[in-house]
Amino acid sequence: MNIDYSKIESTTAEPEASSMIETFRAIGYSVETAIADIIDNSITAGAKNIWIDYNWKGSNTTLSILDDGIGMNNDQLIQALRPGSKNPLDERTDDDLGRFGLGLKTSSFSQTRKFTVLSKAADNKSIFWSWDLDFVNQKKAWKLIRYVPNESYWTEKIESVNTGTCIIWWDLDRLTKDTSEDSEEAKSKFLGIMDSVKSHLSMVFQRFMDDGLKIYFRERLIKPWDPFMIGLDGLQTKPETRLVDGKIKIKGFVLPHRSKLSAEQYNLGKGPKDNWTAHQGFYVYRNRRLLVAGDWLGFFKREVHYDLCRIQIDLPNNFDGDWQIDIKKSIARPPSMYREQIRALATEVRNQAVEVYRHKGKVLKRKLASDEYFPFWEERARHGKRFYKINRNHPLLNDLLSKSGDLKKDIEKVIQFIEETIPVPLITLQESENEKPHGQPFEGIDHNAIKETMQKLFNGFVSSGLSTEKAKARVLNTEPFNFYPEYIEFLINE
Ligand SMILES: Nc1ncnc2c1ncn2[C@@H]1O[C@H](COP(=O)(O)OP(=O)(O)OP(=O)(O)O)[C@@H](O)[C@H]1O
Ligand SMILES: [Mg+2]
Known part of the structure; x- marks a missing residue:
């Protein structure tokens, strides 16, 4: 459909800056994913070294990420700080880790109300601009400010690389609001979070680190973590x-x-x-x-x-x-x-x-295959018809009945009712008409019940005089534990 827009009335409906930024804050980053998003940009900018640093000062804590990538000049930096600085539909070069033109802003705002980007491109002086949510709120406009506390410290830092970029998160309200520098509890919580940042990065950027990228956390090199443990015997x-x-x-x-x-x-x-x-x-x-x-x-x-x-x-x-x-x-x-x-x-x-x-577990099972098998259900014929009965010799039932005292008769009655009412026709119908395969016992639910019951049964067998080996075999030959031979090695002689 071709619309001739020249004949149609129009009006501006610009986003309201502060509410839009509050929305960015709700995208759901964790500190780990936010920092990873900043590092994506450093890698795309060709950085070989990335230095993450923090300065614990309670609610005045700062966190910075410096890289030695190509850096940006003034115009590029302002463009980079614009939300939507690139169109997600644009084609990107093969090694670009970006897509939306948003990550720098959304990840930073997810953690801070104020952040600064300093950058230094080849043949350029270093420059910096900051987003300050309080200023945006006051001016009701998408405006950057040229202000950062401790300006000379940060300028020195960016001057330490030939070219590169440094992101400083200050006013980390999500992490450190209302915390005092002296609070040991707040500090150790912060340090704990920094630990998970480290291990997250060791996993997310492992393949870059393997190829020589160096990410330092407070001057310490982060070691890559390979989920596939390549090089290990038996892999x-x-x-x-x-x-x-x-x-x-x-x-x-x-x-x-x-x-x-x-x-x-x-x-x-x-x-x-x-x-x-x-x-x-x-x-x-x-x-x-x-x-x-x-x-x-x-x-x-x-x-x-x-x-x-x-x-x-x-x-x-x-x-x-x-x-x-x-x-x-x-x-x-x-x-x-x-x-x-x-x-x-x-x-x-x-x-x-x-x-x-x-x-x-399987090797053990094979070795002990001759042991008697205890199914839960057995098929029986009565007057030429098929019925299903619960095996009274099943060790779990046997044990329950022997302990049940006065309740024994009642329990037996309930078992009989279960046996007589088991919906065989329905099960058979489902089996033939339903595409979903039926699960094995305890599939998809908490396995603690199995493990605990296995251990109890094992204890019972051992105290009745069976050897450990024999008791394990008996457990493995008892339905439904035969489905879970892997738990056998966790059985302990108590
Ligand atoms: N450390 C950096 N060094 C050089 N340029 C950078 C750096 N960080 C950001 N930029 C520039 O700023 C732009 C915006 O970054 P931002 O993370 O907001 O979006 P993106 O990386 O393009 O896409 P995405 O939203 O998927 O991360 C980048 O495309 C890049 O040009
Ligand atoms: Mg990005």
């Missing part, structure tokens, strides 16, 4: 799958079984989230910068027996729309056309990861 690397003419690459990894890792390696594997289960899943990289750190992207739930499964997805920077990359660079969603392919690929790697995870 299984699956062949790479390529989609869209090789632009998207997917590679599965099965990490070594716990017994193959030293205590130190095992702890390292817990990653920044300090937990193997939280780190299983897909790792989505955009231009080798990590966006998603261990997530099943809605395909599967986290379950402990998939702990050894980590899958790398590499994207270039021109699929951002398709993959719904967000401003914070912390979300990526596979477009529907690849979902099934990715699911199938992941399923294969997951199955192999379970094999490795369960290996020990």
Whole structure:
């Protein structure tokens, strides 16, 4: 439809500066993701070194990020400080980590009410401009100010590099509001947050660090953290799958079984989230910068027996729309056309990861296969018809009944009612008509119940005189624990 705008009345409806900035503040960055967004810009600007520093002073704390990238001149800096400084639809060079023309502003405002950018481009004097939310509020205008506390200190800092840029967050209200410099509690909370910043960066920029980028945190070099533990004995690397003419690459990894890792390696594997289960899943990289750190992207739930499964997805920077990359660079969603392919690929790697995870339990099970098996349900015939009965010899039931005293008769009656009313026709119908596969016992729910019950049963067997080995075998031969051989190694002789 072609509209002739020249004949139509128009009026300006500019965004209201202070409310717009308040909205930026609500985008949902954490300190970690905010700093990572600033570092994206440094890397795009060709920085080889990045120095993060803070000066703890309670509510006057400052945090700065200095890089030795190409820097900006005055006009470029003002443009960089404009929200929407670039159009998200613009084509970007191959190695650009940006997309929206917003990150510098949104990430900074997420943490501060006032921030300054100093920059120095080749053949230029260093310059600086600041966003100050209080000033914007007062003037009701999108205006920068040329003010920063301790100006000479910061100028000296930017002069220490040939070219580069320094972001200073001051008035860190989200982190340090109303805190006093002397409060030990506030300080240690702040330091704790700084620790998680460090470990987040070690993961997000690992591949750049491996290639020589140096990120210093208070002068200390941050060490990269590789989720796939490449180089470790026993690591299984699956062949790479390529989609869209090789632009998207997917590679599965099965990490070594716990017994193959030293205590130190095992702890390292817990990653920044300090937990193997939280780190299983897909790792989505955009231009080798990590966006998603261990997530099943809605395909599967986290379950402990998939702990050894980590899958790398590499994207270039021109699929951002398709993959719904967000401003914070912390979300990526596979477009529907690849979902099934990715699911199938992941399923294969997951199955192999379970094999490795369960290996020990399985070996034990094979060794003790001759032991008697205790199913929960048994099929019986009565007057030529099929019925399902609960196995009275099942160790759990046996134990419950022997302890039930006066209640024994009642419990037996309830069990009989359950047996007589089990909806076999409904189950059969569902089984044949429903596409959803039926889950195995305890799939997708909390496994503490299984683990605790296994331990109790094991204790019972041991105190009845069975050897540890035999007791373990008996537990493994008792439904539903046969589905979870991996928990056998956690059974302890109490
Ligand atoms: N450290 C830096 N060195 C040089 N130029 C920078 C630096 N930081 C920002 N810029 C310039 O400022 C612009 C705006 O940065 P900003 O982070 O707001 O948006 P972006 O990186 O283009 O996109 P995104 O919103 O996806 O981060 C950048 O495109 C870049 O030109
Ligand atoms: Mg950016």
